[in-house]
Amino acid sequence: xxxxxxxxxxxxxxxxxxxxxxxxxxxxxxxxxxxxxxxxxxxxxxxxxxxxxxxxxxxxxxxxxxxxxxxxxxxxxxxxxxxxxxxxxxxxxxxxxxxxxxxxxxxxxxxxxxxxxxxxxxxxxxxxxxxxxxxxxxxxxxxxxxxxxxxxxxxxxxxxxxxxxxxxxxxxxxxxxxxxxxxxxxxxxxxxxxxxxxxxxxxxxxxxxxxxxxxxxxxxxxxxxxxxxxxxxxxxxxxxxxxxxxxxxxxxxxxxxxxxxxxxxxxxxxxxxxxxxxxxxxxxxxxxxxxxxxxxxxxxxxxxxxxxxxxxxxxxxxxxxxxxxxxxxxxxxxxxxxxxxxxxxxxxxxxxxxxxxxxxxxxxxxxxxxxxxxxxxxxxxxxxxxxxxxx
Amino acid sequence: xxxxxxxxxxxxxxxxxxxxxxxxxxxxxxxxxxxxxxxxxxxxxxxxxxxxxxxxxxxxxxxxxxxxxxxxxxxxxxxxxxxxxxxxxxxxxxxxxxxxxxxxxxxxxxxxxxxxxxxxxxxxxxxxxxxxxxxxxxxxxxxxxxxxxxxxxxxxxxxxxxxxxxxxxxxxxxxxxxxxxxxxxxxxxxxxxxxxxxxxxxxxxxxxxxxxxxxxxxxxxxxxxxxxxxxxxxxxxxxxxxxxxxxxxxxxxxxxxxxxxxxxxxxxxxxxxxxxxxxxxxxxxxxxxxxxxxxxxxxxxxxxxxxxxxxxxxxxxxxxxxxxxxxxxxxxxxxxxxxxxxxxxxxxxxxxxxxxxxxxxxxxxxxxxxxxxxxxxxxxxxxxxxxxxxx
Numbered sequence: 116x117x118x119x120x121x122x123x124x125x126x127x128x129x130x131x132x133x134x135x136x137x138x139x140x141x142x143x144x145x146x147x148x149x150x151x152x153x154x155x156x157x158x159x160x161x162x163x164x165x166x167x168x169x170x171x172x173x174x175x176x177x178x179x180x181x182x183x184x185x186x187x188x189x190x191x192x193x194x195x196x197x198x199x200x201x202x203x204x205x206x207x208x209x210x211x212x213x214x215x216x217x218x219x220x221x222x223x224x225x226x227x228x229x230x231x232x233x234x235x236x237x238x239x240x241x242x243x244x245x246x247x248x249x250x251x252x253x254x255x256x257x258x259x260x261x262x263x264x265x266x267x268x269x270x271x272x273x274x275x276x277x278x279x280x281x282x283x284x285x286x287x288x289x290x291x292x293x294x295x296x297x298x299x300x301x302x303x304x305x306x307x308x309x310x311x312x313x314x315x316x317x318x319x320x321x322x323x324x325x326x327x328x329x330x331x332x333x334x335x336x337x338x339x340x341x342x343x344x345x346x347x348x349x350x351x352x353x354x355x356x357x358x359x360x361x362x363x364x365x366x367x368x369x370x371x372x373x374x375x376x377x378x379x380x381x382x383x384x385x386x387x388x389x390x391x392x393x394x395x396x397x398x399x400x401x402x403x404x405x406x407x408x409x410x411x412x413x414x415x416x417x418x419x420x421x422x423x424x425x426x427x428x429x430x431x432x433x434x435x436x437x438x439x440x441x442x443x444x445x446x447x448x449x450x451x452x453x454x455x456x457x458x459x460x461x462x463x464x465x466x467x468x469x470x471x472x473x474x475x476x477x478x479x480x481x482x483x484x485x486x487x488x489x490x491x492x493x494x495x496x497x498x499x500x501x502x503x504x505x506x
Numbered sequence: 507x508x509x510x511x512x513x514x515x516x517x518x519x520x521x522x523x524x525x526x527x528x529x530x531x532x533x534x535x536x537x538x539x540x541x542x543x544x545x546x547x548x549x550x551x552x553x554x555x556x557x558x559x560x561x562x563x564x565x566x567x568x569x570x571x572x573x574x575x576x577x578x579x580x581x582x583x584x585x586x587x588x589x590x591x592x593x594x595x596x597x598x599x600x601x602x603x604x605x606x607x608x609x610x611x612x613x614x615x616x617x618x619x620x621x622x623x624x625x626x627x628x629x630x631x632x633x634x635x636x637x638x639x640x641x642x643x644x645x646x647x648x649x650x651x652x653x654x655x656x657x658x659x660x661x662x663x664x665x666x667x668x669x670x671x672x673x674x675x676x677x678x679x680x681x682x683x684x685x686x687x688x689x690x691x692x693x694x695x696x697x698x699x700x701x702x703x704x705x706x707x708x709x710x711x712x713x714x715x716x717x718x719x720x721x722x723x724x725x726x727x728x729x730x731x732x733x734x735x736x737x738x739x740x741x742x743x744x745x746x747x748x749x750x751x752x753x754x755x756x757x758x759x760x761x762x763x764x765x766x767x768x769x770x771x772x773x774x775x776x777x778x779x780x781x782x783x784x785x786x787x788x789x790x791x792x793x794x795x796x797x798x799x800x801x802x803x804x805x806x807x808x809x810x811x812x813x814x815x816x817x818x819x820x821x822x823x824x825x826x827x828x829x830x831x832x833x834x835x836x837x838x839x840x841x842x843x844x845x846x847x848x849x850x851x852x853x854x855x856x857x858x859x860x861x862x863x864x865x866x867x868x869x870x871x872x873x874x875x876x877x878x879x880x881x882x883x884x885x886x887x888x889x890x891x892x893x894x895x896x897x
Contacts, residue, residue, distance in 0.1 A: 116521075116683075116745055116748040116749065116752075117521070118520060118521025118522060118524065119518075119520050119521060120517065120518060120519050120520065121517075121518040121520065122515075122516075122517045122518070123514060123515075124513075124514075124515035124517075125513075126511065126512075126513045127510075127511060127512040127513070128511050129509060129510050129511065129512065129764070129765065130507075130508070130509025130510060130765075131509060133509070292507075323745070324745030324746075324748070324749065325749070326729050326732055326733060326749045327725075327726070327729045327733075327749040327750075327752050327753045327756070328752075330725035330726070330728050330729050331722060331725045331726070331756070333725060334718075334721035334722045334724060334725035335718070335721070335722070337721050338717050338718045338721050341717055342717060342718075354507055354714070354715030355715075357507040357715070357765070358507065358715065358716075358717045358718040359718075361507075361718050361719075361764070361765070362718045365718070365722070365761065370756065370761060373520070373752070374520065374521075374748070374752070
């Protein structure tokens with residue numbers, strides 16, 4: 116196990132009606148004027164936005180609003196949010212929505228207290244200062260409610276890039292599983308896939324002797340394997356939604372990923388897909404992961420065999436571990452297909468002829484010099500082959 | 507799953523040489539004059555105490571010292587620590603040691619800023635205010651490094667009681683697995699047993715639909731089953747020590763115990779043993795848990811069968827689940843015996859003739875009125891039978 120530090124000071128209010136605590140939690144964490152940031156559509160229609168506003172009003176906390184966050188959130192709205200906060204003297208950002216809204220809120224929070232262009236943080240500058248952020252989560256997926264990470268797409272060039280820093284970890288996150296019951300099956304499945312990707316990206320490590328985090332990651336994968344089909348079958352299953360929601364947070368606050376190198380190649384390869392085609396990130400991951408895993412499997416067959424046995428219930432083939440390893444990858448892809456996720460470029464809406472462009476942006480875009488690194492370092496030829504495997 | 511809140515804002519510095527960060531972390535968390543609280547013996551002999559003092563000196567942080575904490579820490583030293591802190595104007599407590607030292611430090615931290623008797627907190631008053639506490643952990647066991655809990659023995663009457671409150675959660679905890687390599691095998695095993703008890707106490711729940719926390723608890727139990735024999739065989743196995751150390755923290759910071767009722771009857775029943783005989787808490791638990799589990803097994807046979815199958819690798823007897831349930835309890839006890847833990851009163855140094863006294867203090871002491879509650883409510887007759895099963 117490698118040396119590490121771990122710090123996850125987010126306060127979680129979990130359960131039915133927990134959104135009613137928004138106003139009092141903002142006061143508790145020092146907010147005196149709030150930007151409520153959200154997408155639109157369902158948050159408004161469901162009455163959630165009104166309930167949150169009422170909670171702030173009841174607590175005597177003034178606010179301004181900025182809606183319009185789209186999936187794969189864009190830099191344009193971030194600039195708009197930063198200007199609005201400066202003009203209105205906002206000192207606390209409340210995200211009401213899913214990962215996109217939270218990530219956009221984090222970007223605004225960092226940008227408001229920074230003199231330069233907020234995109235600097237998405238080009239590698241660590242975030243050390245930001246306005247405090249709170250969240251009311253509506254989708255179990257990104258794990259942004261408990262993470263120090265944010266991903267934004269730069270409209271100029273359509274680069275999708277991440278930034279990180281403990282300063283943008285939410286001060287509090289409100290997790291009410293009932294709020295996710297109205298999510299369509301496709302988005303529910305895409306969210307579950309994203310959660311499983313956060314687990315696999317941590318599982319694929321080159322660190323040795325990491326039994327405790329291996330076991331914790333497997334525990335969360337097993338939970339997803341058990342609970343996801345239940346919510347696909349019955350969207351109103353509160354308890355299955357609750358198990359997925361806590362698994363989604365634990366998958367990405369890094370308590371299960373400490374002390375080990377991590378992969379993140381699947382995320383990087385997928386980001387170019389959702390940036391170009393505006394597909395759901397989870398759907399892109401469902402197509403990307405099996406291809407990446409088959410391509411890199413021989414780098415550590417026993418690791419893939421381990422997850423095959425412990426999570427997917429495969430029998431270990433002691434004479435041919437690669438058989439077991441591959442069976443586990445196939446079981447994972449079959450699971451993703453069974454919950455309604457796409458299996459190839461066509462189902463995702465991606466095009467084979469775009470592969471050179473995808474590889475160019477992936478391996479050369481925004482300062483990269485010909486490869487991406489993780490569990491295995493992948494150059495342009497590798498990435499081309501992986502995209503071709505998805506066709 | 508039940509509604510809950512979860513808040514674990516402790517900063518963890520984990521790995522080799524991490525104790526060198528003590529001084530800078532104290533400054534970061536606002537300490538300007540420190541009480542270094544410790545036991546004695548090994549912390550002094552190993553040079554750890556000197557290294558920690560050097561770190562404080564290097565950071566320009568003045569300190570006073572109070573050693574002498576014993577296992578099953580006593581109220582007398584807590585009163586002494588409170589007086590010393592008041593006299594010296596201490597504003598930060600640094601615990602250097604195991605759970606006993608940390609618990610004693612937490613009690614002092616709460617007592618310094620309280621006008622009444624600190625024992626009020628151990629009689630049920632919630633702790634809402636305390637001096638900040640940091641820790642340098644030397645034993646993987648109690649989980650006190652990441653928990654809001656503290657257990658102290660009142661010398662008058664030898665009551666062993668717990669107190670709790672987020673105010674006494676450590677601001678930071680330094681976890682260097684190498685510091686645990688000098689621990690004798692017996693204490694290592696007792697620590698492992700305590701960690702497994704924290705997991706079983708959370709596992710035994712009456713809450714339904716708690717798959718995610720079930721799986722996380724099982725993951726940590728599986729880690730303990732795998733790693734504990736490795737450190738017993740080779741005390742210098744750093745990696746096995748590291749896996750146990752993180753498992754010990756995760757077992758008790760409650761991230762794996764949220765949203766569910768918990769048991770804690772085994773802890774309560776054991777506390778009277780270690781209070782009376784001054785045995786190692788973990789050793790007492792090794793004798794207590796199998797008896798308690800056999801006594802309450804029929805309350806939820808399927809729960810005991812589940813842990814038997816998932817953790818102990820027992821085959822499920824679908825026609826007779828109680829056979830599987832019992833096989834799992836037996837496997838657990840055999841495991842505890844194999845790592846050197848006692849199996850009965852005699853090996854623990856307890857006496858059958860003391861049972862009436864043990865039951866009296868357990869069920870009637872310090873305000874209790876004839877029973878203890880948890881997974882199952884146990885009255886004096888139940889507790890008598892359970893103690894008799896340990897003979």
